[in-house]
Amino acid sequence: MSAYKSEFLRVLAERGFIHQVSEPDQLDARARAGVITGYIGFDCTAASLHVGSLLPIMMLHWMQRTGHRPIVLMGGGTTRVGDPSGKDESRRILTDAAIGENLRAIRGIFDKFLTFGDGPRDAVMANNADWLNSLNYIDFLRDVGRHFSINRMLAFDSVKTRLERQQELSFLEFNYMILQAYDFVELHERHGCHLQMGGSDQWGNIINGIELGRRMLGAQLFALTSPLITTSSGAKMGKTAAGAVWLDADLLSPYAYWQYWRNTEDGDVERFLRLFTVLSIDDIARLAALRGQEINEAKKTLASEATALVHGRDAAAAAETAARQTFEEGVFARALPSVEIALADLEKGLGVLAAFSEKAGLVASNSEARRQVKAGGLKVNDTTVTDEKMILGPRHVTQDGVIKLSLGRKRHMLIKPV
RNA sequence: GGGGGAGUGUCCCGAGCGGCAAAGGGGGCGGACUGUAAAUCCGCUGGCUAUGCCUUCGUAGGUUCGAGUCCUACCUCCCCCA
Numbered sequence: 001m002s003a004y005k006s007e008f009l010r011v012l013a014e015r016g017f018i019h020q021v022s023e024p025d026q027l028d029a030r031a032r033a034g035v036i037t038g039y040i041g042f043d044c045t046a047a048s049l050h051v052g053s054l055l056p057i058m059m060l061h062w063m064q065r066t067g068h069r070p071i072v073l074m075g076g077g078t079t080r081v082g083d084p085s086g087k088d089e090s091r092r093i094l095t096d097a098a099i100g101e102n103l104r105a106i107r108g109i110f111d112k113f114l115t116f117g118d119g120p121r122d123a124v125m126a127n128n129a130d131w132l133n134s135l136n137y138i139d140f141l142r143d144v145g146r147h148f149s150i151n152r153m154l155a156f157d158s159v160k161t162r163l164e165r166q167q168e169l170s171f172l173e174f175n176y177m178i179l180q181a182y183d184f185v186e187l188h189e190r191h192g193c194h195l196q197m198g199g200s201d202q203w204g205n206i207i208n209g210i211e212l213g214r215r216m217l218g219a220q221l222f223a224l225t226s227p228l229i230t231t232s233s234g235a236k237m238g239k240t241a242a243g244a245v246w247l248d249a250d251l252l253s254p255y256a257y258w259q260y261w262r263n264t265e266d267g268d269v270e271r272f273l274r275l276f277t278v279l280s281i282d283d284i285a286r287l288a289a290l291r292g293q294e295i296n297e298a299k300k301t302l303a304s305e306a307t308a309l310v311h312g313r314d315a316a317a318a319a320e321t322a323a324r325q326t327f328e329e330g331v332f333a334r335a336l337p338s339v340e341i342a343l344a345d346l347e348k349g350l351g352v353l354a355a356f357s358e359k360a361g362l363v364a365s366n367s368e369a370r371r372q373v374k375a376g377g378l379k380v381n382d383t384t385v386t387d388e389k390m391i392l393g394p395r396h397v398t399q400d401g402v403i404k405l406s407l408g409r410k411r412h413m414l415i416k417p418v
Numbered sequence: 419g420g421g422g423g424a425g426u427g428u429c430c431c432g433a434g435c436g437g438c439a440a441a442g443g444g445g446g447c448g449g450a451c452u453g454u455a456a457a458u459c460c461g462c463u464g465g466c467u468a469u470g471c472c473u474u475c476g477u478a479g480g481u482u483c484g485a486g487u488c489c490u491a492c493c494u495c496c497c498c499c500a
Binding site for chain 2: 266
């Protein structure tokens with residue numbers, strides 16, 4: 001790890017955010033001399049960001065924290081094209097309406113990590129649809145296209161792998177890198193942006209932007225990429241039973257989010273504390289020194305800190321309490337995720353299978369519920385379900401006024417009669 | 419334009435003499451063991467009002483008692499020739 005002099009690069013480096021930097025010495029000097037403006041692009045292919053996007057968001061956060069100005073670039077325009085990097089197939093083309101909806105849904109998350117405004121260090125939200133949608137094709141070819149060499153573009157990994165594997169690469173996708181490069185130039189002109197950050201897979205795209213900026217404007221631009229984060233057992237981050245680990249509380253409850261981090265593998269705890277919390281390096285070192293069973297304390301801290309960033313302190317504390325009551329004290333935790341059911345329906349009797357699948361959504365179908373009963377994976381009020389024909393009724397409501405359903409040891413739901 | 423090959427369980431890869439809800443992996447879920455970890459072992463992995471019924475093998479037809487498997491057309495992809 002080289003010794004950066006600017007706080008910005010030093011913090012990113014010591015926390016493990018840096019994979020590659022272009023001309024690190026010059027960037028370092030600039031960061032020390034004044035405010036740098038840098039951006040990261042986010043595409044709008046889904047209705048919420050997931051933990052995979054958390055790393056870039058944290059980079060922007062630290063950027064602002066260390067005195068610089070972050071730009072969040074929403075890919076309203078580029079999402080219409082689709083990034084071919086790392087994809088073995090063309091992406092589904094989304095409708096403009098869908099992109100617009102996704103974009104609106106995603107924006108909110110950034111408020112939790114960045115301070116937006118008009119001040120010199122306030123974060124800026126940009127959308128490349130603002131300039132890409134109105135491009136004139138011929139003008140664009142003459143002004144921008146002339147700076148791109150097909151020979152060189154063909155050598156880029158994202159293109160090369162597709163060609164080597166003889167997979168279709170549409171002209172549409174082929175243009176993605178040009179548009180992304182152009183974004184950098186546009187942001188430089190509009191906001192004086194000098195730095196583009198992103199995942200390591202974006203290195204080539206970012207360098208294209210730097211090249212284009214040099215040729216079109218004679219500007220000196222910089223690239224900074226973060227490593228690809230996988231768990232120590234090699235899996236990509238952000239996948240669980242229920243699917244992606246969304247940052248939106250409507251798609252994944254704060255409790256489930258907390259649980260995701262609580263279940264971090266031992267070998268990842270320290271790294272994740274540095275990347276996904278804002279605890280000081282000293283605090284992290286202390287937590288990372290814990291061994292054996294004690295490392296669970298570090299995991300709890302990781303979970304609460306990470307949850308607090310996304311969902312707020314209160315939600316994190318509630319999740320922690322619910323987890324402690326559920327796992328350590330074996331009592332009912334009212335803060336577990338819950339669904340309501342009409343009391344009248346409950347009085348009529350509710351089959352266990354339907355309760356787990358249709359009501360609680362813990363399993364995908366009645367058949368799945370049936371299988372779980374066979375495997376001993378379902379519990380009602382902490383008692384294993386042995387009869388798939390069991391009927392839940394008012395008598396199953398505990399003194400806390402709920403029925404607790406569990407799938408395995410870790411996933412719990414409360415049914416509340418109303 | 420001509421010749422050849424391929425598309426399989428909506429997570430992925432991949433076997434499949436005309437009797438197939440379809441081998442085997444990976445992944446995932448559950449169980450055991452643990453520390454709500456990893457590793458390991460075991461089970462499960464299309465749906466339903468369930469000893470049966472329904473929907474699945476690129477799409478649409480056809481042959482057959484019966485088709486993923488044979489025939490025809492179409493779509494998509496790949497290879498060779500031009």
